Amino acid sequence: xxxxxxxxxxxxxxxxxxxxxxxxxxxxxxxxxxxxxxxxxxxxxxxxxxxxxxxxxxxxxxxxxxxxxxxxxxxxxxxxxxxxxxxxxxxxxxxxxxxxxxxxxxxxxxxxxxxxxxxxxxxxxxxxxxxxxxxxxxxxxxxxxxxxxxxxxxxxxxxxxxxxxxxxxxxxxxxxxxxxxxxxxxxxxxxxxxxxxxxxxxxxxxxxxxxxxxxxxxxxxxxxxxxxxxxxxxxxxxxxxxxxxxxxxxxxxxxxxxxxxxxxxxxxxxxxxxxxxxxxxxxxxxxxxxxxxxxxxxxxxxxxxxxxxxxxxxxxxxxxxxxxxxxxxxxxxxxxxxxxxxxxxxxxxxxxxxxxxxxxxxxxxxxxxxxxxxxxxxxxxxxxxxxxxxxxxxxxxxxxxxxxxxxxxxxxxxxxxxxxxxxxxxxxxxxxxxxxxxxxxxxxxxxxxxxxxxxxxxxxxxxxxxxxxxxxxxxxxxxxxxxxxxxxxxxxxxxxxxxxxxxxxxxxxxxxxxxxxxxxxxxxxxxxxxxxxxxxxxxxxxxxxxxxxxxxxxxxxxxxxxxxxxxxxxxxxxxxxxxxxxxxxxxxxxxxxxxxxxxxxxxxxxxxxxxxxxxxxxxxxxxxxxxxxxxxxxxxxxxxxxx
Amino acid sequence: xxxxxxxxxxxxxxxxxxxxxxxxxxxxxxxxxxxxxxxxxxxxxxxxxxxxxxxxxxxxxxxxxxxxxxxxxxxxxxxxxxxxxxxxxxxxxxxxxxxxxxxxxxxxxxxxxxxxxxxxxxxxxxxxxxxxxxxxxxxxxxxxxxxxxxxxxxxxxxxxxxx
Numbered sequence: 164x165x166x167x168x169x170x171x172x173x174x175x176x177x178x179x180x181x182x183x184x185x186x187x188x189x190x191x192x193x194x195x196x197x198x199x200x201x202x203x204x205x206x207x208x209x210x211x212x213x214x215x216x217x218x219x220x221x222x223x224x225x226x227x228x229x230x231x232x233x234x235x236x237x238x239x240x241x242x243x244x245x246x247x248x249x250x251x252x253x254x255x256x257x258x259x260x261x262x263x264x265x266x267x268x269x270x271x272x273x274x275x276x277x278x279x280x281x282x283x284x285x286x287x288x289x290x291x292x293x294x295x296x297x298x299x300x301x302x303x304x305x306x307x308x309x310x311x312x313x314x315x316x317x318x319x320x321x322x323x324x325x326x327x328x329x330x331x332x333x334x335x336x337x338x339x340x341x342x343x344x345x346x347x348x349x350x351x352x353x354x355x356x357x358x359x360x361x362x363x364x365x366x367x368x369x370x371x372x373x374x375x376x377x378x379x380x381x382x383x384x385x386x387x388x389x390x391x392x393x394x395x396x397x398x399x400x401x402x403x404x405x406x407x408x409x410x411x412x413x414x415x416x417x418x419x420x421x422x423x424x425x426x427x428x429x430x431x432x433x434x435x436x437x438x439x440x441x442x443x444x445x446x447x448x449x450x451x452x453x454x455x456x457x458x459x460x461x462x463x464x465x466x467x468x469x470x471x472x473x474x475x476x477x478x479x480x481x482x483x484x485x486x487x488x489x490x491x492x493x494x495x496x497x498x499x500x501x502x503x504x505x506x507x508x509x510x511x512x513x514x515x516x517x518x519x520x521x522x523x524x525x526x527x528x529x530x531x532x533x534x535x536x537x538x539x540x541x542x543x544x545x546x547x548x549x550x551x552x553x554x555x556x557x558x559x560x561x562x563x564x565x566x567x568x569x570x571x572x573x574x575x576x577x578x579x580x581x582x583x584x585x586x587x588x589x590x591x592x593x594x595x596x597x598x599x600x601x602x603x604x605x606x607x608x609x610x611x612x613x614x615x616x617x618x619x620x621x622x623x624x625x626x627x628x629x630x631x632x633x634x635x636x637x638x639x640x641x642x643x644x645x646x647x648x649x650x651x652x653x654x655x656x657x658x659x660x661x662x663x664x665x666x667x668x669x670x671x672x673x674x675x676x677x678x679x680x681x682x683x684x685x686x687x688x689x690x691x692x693x694x695x696x697x698x699x700x701x702x703x704x705x706x707x708x709x710x711x712x713x714x715x716x717x718x719x720x721x722x723x724x725x726x727x728x729x730x731x732x733x734x735x736x737x738x739x740x741x742x743x744x745x746x747x748x749x750x751x752x753x754x755x756x757x758x759x760x761x762x763x764x765x766x767x768x769x770x771x772x773x774x775x776x777x778x779x780x781x782x783x784x785x786x787x788x789x790x791x792x793x794x795x796x797x798x799x800x801x802x803x804x805x806x
Numbered sequence: 807x808x809x810x811x812x813x814x815x816x817x818x819x820x821x822x823x824x825x826x827x828x829x830x831x832x833x834x835x836x837x838x839x840x841x842x843x844x845x846x847x848x849x850x851x852x853x854x855x856x857x858x859x860x861x862x863x864x865x866x867x868x869x870x871x872x873x874x875x876x877x878x879x880x881x882x883x884x885x886x887x888x889x890x891x892x893x894x895x896x897x898x899x900x901x902x903x904x905x906x907x908x909x910x911x912x913x914x915x916x917x918x919x920x921x922x923x924x925x926x927x928x929x930x931x932x933x934x935x936x937x938x939x940x941x942x943x944x945x946x947x948x949x950x951x952x953x954x955x956x957x958x959x960x961x962x963x964x965x966x967x968x969x
Contacts, residue, residue: 236835237825237835238822238825238826238829238835265821272836272837272838323845323847324845347848372838373836373838373909374836375828375832375834375835375836375838375839376834376835376836377834377835378829378833378834378835381833384829385826385829385830388826388926389926392926392928395928396928405929449815449849449850450815450816450818450850451818452818452819452850452852453818453819453820454820455820455821456820456821456822456825457818457820458820458822458928460818460820460928460929462818464849464850466849475848475849475850476848476849
């Protein structure tokens with residue numbers, strides 16, 4: 164295979180087969196760069212090709228990919244990201260998660276754009292990658308360690324400048340929403356990628372490199388960097404991000420009735436002030452800490468100095484302030500901070516963990532679950548001692564924790580007694596802390612996202628606080644004012660489609676949704692320019708749009724093969740049938756069907772089934788995926804006829 | 807002795823300075839070729855390590871070939887690449903770890919206080935400083951801290967008290 168002709172990339176992909184204990188490398192294919200960029204796009208293509216529909220997500224035949232983008236490790240603002248993807252053990256369809264930090268850039272400095280992991284090791288191992296070489300090393304001494312413990316041990320061994328991504332006890336114990344942590348406090352959280360890593364008995368990937376990334380247009384590069392940085396720093400959101408990170412969203416979301424509370428019964432929380440951004444900044448913030456090449460520095464380095472919830476480290480985020488706070492009715496801020504840190508330490512997704520516990524608390528409130536079921540834990544709303552105890556039990560799969568470790572959807576099937584109705588999920592993944600009755604686009608985004616309930620796949624925040632100027636710039640005048648009204652379902656199908664296409668491009672390029680979507684500083688034109696100057700990739704704005712659409716359609720095709728259809732693009736009854744009881748969105752439900760129809764129409768997918776048509780896939784250069792879906796359809800019809 | 811400095815609690819550890827430095831000198835994005843290295847240590851430390859151009863530079867004393875020298879004009883320690891034999895005696899001698907061997911060329915490299923990183927630091931915490939001025943600035947910072955309690959008892963216009 165010929166060498167990659169584009170700059171900015173490391174230029175090689177590392178393959179590791181853990182069953183055979185072998186590693187080999189391959190040049191990064193030119194066609195992959197041109198049609199999928201890298202990161203999320205690369206994963207989309209490779210997983211579709213390598214993972215069969217019937218694959219057991221926790222079996223040795225599943226494939227786990229870590230992939231950076233062409234801009235990762237460069238000077239584009241927030242160019243720190245990597246994607247990790249696999250078939251998800253939580254949703255049993257498309258799985259992916261993303262993280263910032265310094266690990267992704269270091270992977271490129273070590274000579275690789277991506278690592279593809281196959282098979283399953285017999286014994287616990289970790290991977291050490293340094294300057295185009297890789298070694299599979301014994302990890303018996305790491306097994307059972309927290310993610311922070313692994314970071315300490317591997318840095319002691321390989322040097323403090325090594326970068327470590329690892330799983331904690333939750334990943335080892337195949338908790339279905341286990342995450343992968345890197346650089347201590349950065350988390351590739353959703354859809355259970357940590358459980359896949361655990362099933363392969365891969366405890367960590369540690370790396371260090373001395374390789375550099377070449378730039379295509381050396382003459383004009385610094386000039387371009389200066390302009391990107393100027394634009395990023397000039398946006399008023401940047402200063403706010405530096406001050407509060409995402410923590411201040413608690414106060415903002417409360418104001419618009421969009422702060423999920425009591426397992427999403429409502430969108431306002433009486434105790435919001437005590438778990439909000441102001442109190443965290445005043446009492447617990449040590450400093451903002453940035454990821455590689457990040458100008459916004461939303462990371463919070465905090466500490467609770469004493470008491471039962473003492474810790475020091477990176478914490479928290481809006482998502483967990485809500486999932487481990489308002490959704491569980493917890494207004495003790497130190498408990499919320501610690502619970503977030505605990506999830507990171509144990510290596511599990513704080514969104515799913517908090518959402519699952521809030522489901523338990525509602526069942527407990529309704530008498531469906533009692534102390535007999537919960538190992539004696541008094542899981543009434545707001546009991547943070549019980550919440551933190553349960554988090555530890557989930558990670559260790561102890562007692563009732565073993566039930567919740569399966570995710571709330573499966574847990575409800577075990578519990579029965581009508582508890583299923585209260586699971587706040589889409590495609591078996593818990594919904595993030597974005598109350599959709601107060602922002603309709605978020606409801607649609609959750610319903611259709613490839614990895615199950617997800618606010619980030621589309622991240623349709625343009626209508627959240629009225630980015631009218633940017634809406635006009637991006638989509639023109641014709642959709643205003645309705646598209647900018649968060650309570651109006653009109654044009655949200657169009658907006659979610661457009662945002663999905665753009666967001667997957669962002670994750671494929673290796674940059675952050677902050678700066679590209681909120682605040683909406685950079686758009687296709689800027690990414691195209693960055694790819695041209697940095698990599699010499701000859702892609703136009705229009706090409707990038709097609710690449711985005713291609714990736715979304717390929718992920719959808721993967722999901723169709725896994726049995727997903729319109730019936731799965733849905734929301735819990737609570738959100739579509741029960742009007743929000745109080746707060747600014749009082750009386751609102753999510754008008755999902757109306758938005759879905761518009762979304763499928765914009766996508767060119769079948770209205771009844773939600774499947775991409777062959778013509779649509781072919782128009783995106785995905786004839787192969789189209790044929791696979793047609794074949795599947797043919798086989799299904801033959802089977803039906805036989806019956 | 808001018809040098810580049812940032813407070814370890816103000817620095818966020820984004821390492822933009824490393825990339826700017828490596829690109830400025832080497833036209834490549836490679837932290838291992840940067841003259842500034844940001845080191846992160848728990849808890850909460852992010853510190854850019856840069857040559858301080860010491861008054862009595864141990865690297866210059868240690869250099870066996872005279873490649874390392876202090877420019878009398880700028881007061882900055884420089885490396886004559888032609889004379890440098892890549893023995894790393896300067897690396898051993900520097901108490902800060904602020905002198906490195908170039909990974910390809912094998913010669914000693916260090917900060918020349920060009921200020922490119924300062925220009926791009928998004929936090930604005932990276933500064934070109936002179937120790938003589940550093941002390942003066944610290945003295946005024948301290949004076950500012952005691953100002954409120956002292957001024958409170960003075961007969962001056964109220965608005966001066968609240969400033």
